[in-house]
Amino acid sequence: MMDEDSLHTFEISPMRHRRSTATTMEARVLELIASGQATTRTELARELAAPASTVSLAVGQLVDRGLVAEYGTQASTGGRPRKTLRLGGVDEFAIAADLGGRHARIGAVLPGGAVADVSTVAFDISSGPERALAALADALTAVADARGTGTLRGVGVALPGPVNVEEGKVDRPSRMPGWNGFPVASWLEERFGVTAAVDNDANCMALAELTVQPSDRRQFIMVKAGSAIGAGIVVDGHLYRGATGAAGDITHVRIDAAGDAPCSCGNTGCLETLASGAALVGTLQSQGLALESSEDVARLVSEGDPRATQAVRRAGKYLGEVLSANVNFFNPDAVYLGGILSTLDPFVAAVRSQLYEGCHPLVTEHLTIARASLGADAGMIGAGVSALGFALTRALQSANSSASNAVRDHAGIR
Numbered sequence: 290m291m292d293e294d295s296l297h298t299f300e301i302s303p304m305r306h307r308r309s310t311a312t313t314m315e316a317r318v319l320e321l322i323a324s325g326q327a328t329t330r331t332e333l334a335r336e337l338a339a340p341a342s343t344v345s346l347a348v349g350q351l352v353d354r355g356l357v358a359e360y361g362t363q364a365s366t367g368g369r370p371r372k373t374l375r376l377g378g379v380d381e382f383a384i385a386a387d388l389g390g391r392h393a394r395i396g397a398v399l400p401g402g403a404v405a406d407v408s409t410v411a412f413d414i415s416s417g418p419e420r421a422l423a424a425l426a427d428a429l430t431a432v433a434d435a436r437g438t439g440t441l442r443g444v445g446v447a448l449p450g451p452v453n454v455e456e457g458k459v460d461r462p463s464r465m466p467g468w469n470g471f472p473v474a475s476w477l478e479e480r481f482g483v484t485a486a487v488d489n490d491a492n493c494m495a496l497a498e499l500t501v502q503p504s505d506r507r508q509f510i511m512v513k514a515g516s517a518i519g520a521g522i523v524v525d526g527h528l529y530r531g532a533t534g535a536a537g538d539i540t541h542v543r544i545d546a547a548g549d550a551p552c553s554c555g556n557t558g559c560l561e562t563l564a565s566g567a568a569l570v571g572t573l574q575s576q577g578l579a580l581e582s583s584e585d586v587a588r589l590v591s592e593g594d595p596r597a598t599q600a601v602r603r604a605g606k607y608l609g610e611v612l613s614a615n616v617n618f619f620n621p622d623a624v625y626l627g628g629i630l631s632t633l634d635p636f637v638a639a640v641r642s643q644l645y646e647g648c649h650p651l652v653t654e655h656l657t658i659a660r661a662s663l664g665a666d667a668g669m670i671g672a673g674v675s676a677l678g679f680a681l682t683r684a685l686q687s688a689n690s691s692a693s694n695a696v697r698d699h700a701g702i703r
C-alpha cells in the first residue's frame with residue numbers, strides 16, 4: 290500500500306515540486322494497473338485500502354476517457370468472473386528493443402507486458418549512435434508496420450550503460466564509443482513520431498519483473514550479469530534510481546580479489562574485472578581458449594568445458610560477495626538473476642551459496658534467489674512497458690488531468 294509519504298521518498302528530485310498534486314484516486318489506480326500490481330477492481334480496492342465504490346468511480350472515469358480498457362473475465366480462482374483492467378486501448382502497443390554489443394532483441398510490447406513479433410537482430414553498438422540507431426529503427430519500423438502504426442503509442446529502448454532518464458541520454462558509458470550524451474530519446478521521437486522511453490537495461494529488466502510478480506513481492510534486486518554487471522532495485526513496488534540515477538551500479542564496486550586490475554571505468558579492482566562476461570572472455574582467452582563474447586563463454590560452459598565452468602563459478606562467487614553486502618543492507622524479498630551468465634547453472638549456484646554464506650539468517654530466511662522470469666525478453670519488455678506508461682502520461686496531460694504524475698513517476702520518466 291503506497292501512501293503519499295512513500296511516494297515522496299522514492300521520487301527523483303527534479304520532480305519533487307510536482308508531487309503534491311499527484312494524489313488523486315485516478316493516479317493511484319493508474320499506477321497500480323501500470324505496474325501490474327492490480328488488474329481488477331477488487332485488487333485495486335485492497336491495494337488502496339479504499340471503498341469499492343470509490344475505486345469503481347475512478348475506474349469508470351478512466352475507462353470513459355480511454356485511458357483504461359476492460360478485458361474479458363478473470364475466473365482462474367474459481368470465484369465469480371471479474372473483468373480485468375489494463376492501460377490504454379485494446380490494440381495499442383509499443384515497439385521496443387534491448388540493445389547489446391552485437392545484437393538487439395526487438396519486438397512489440399502490449400499493455401501489461403505481453404509481447405509479439407520478437408526477434409534478435411544484428412546491432413553494432415561500436416558503430417556509434419547515428420548508424421546503429423538508424424539500422425535499429427528500420428527493424429523496429431517493420432515490427433510496427435506489421436501491427437499497424439495507427440495504434441503505435443511508444444518506443445522503448447534498454448541501453449547497456451548508465452542513462453540519464455530525464456534527458457533521455459546515455460551518461461558516461463564504458464563500452465559505448467560515441468554514445469556519451471547522445472539524445473537517444475529525442476532521436477527516437479523524431480524518427481517515430483511517438484513518445485520514447487530509454488533506460489538502463491537492468492532497470493528495464495526490473496520493471497518487467499514487476500509486471501509478473503505478485504503484489505506482495507515488492508522489494509527486490511534484479512541483477513543483470515552479462516558483459517558488464519548491473520542491478521535494478523525495486524523498493525515498495527517502485528524502481529529506485531538513487532540521487533543521481535546510478536543506484537544499482539554494482540559493476541564498479543571494488544573487491545579485494547581484483548587487486549589493481551584496470552577496469553573499463555578507469556578505476557582499478559572493480560567487480561567487473563573479475564565477474565563480468567567481458568572479464569571471463571579475457572581470462573579464458575589468456576588460457577588459450579578461442580572465444581570472443583559472453584555468448585561463447587556460455588556455450589563453452591554448456592559444452593562442459595572445465596576451465597570455462599570453473600571461471601564462471603568463480604565469477605558467481607565474487608558477484609555473490611558483493612550482493613551479500615547489499616542484501617544484508619536492503620533485506621529484499623528476492624534477488625533475481627538475469628543476463629546471459631544467469632542462464633548457467635554453475636553461476637547461479639555459486640551466487641546462491643555465496644549469498645547464503647554471506648548474509649544473516651534473518652535476511653535469507655525468506656529470501657528468494659531465482660532466475661529472472663522473462664528470460665532474454667525482460668529488458669525489451671521493461672522498455673516497452675516504460676514507453677507505454679510514458680505515452681499514457683502524455684495522453685493524461687492532454688486530457689488535462691492531474692493524474693499524470695503517478696504513471697510517469699512509476700516509469701521514472703518525464
Ligand SMILES: [Zn+2]
Nearest residue numbers: 541552554559
Ligand atoms: Zn570499474
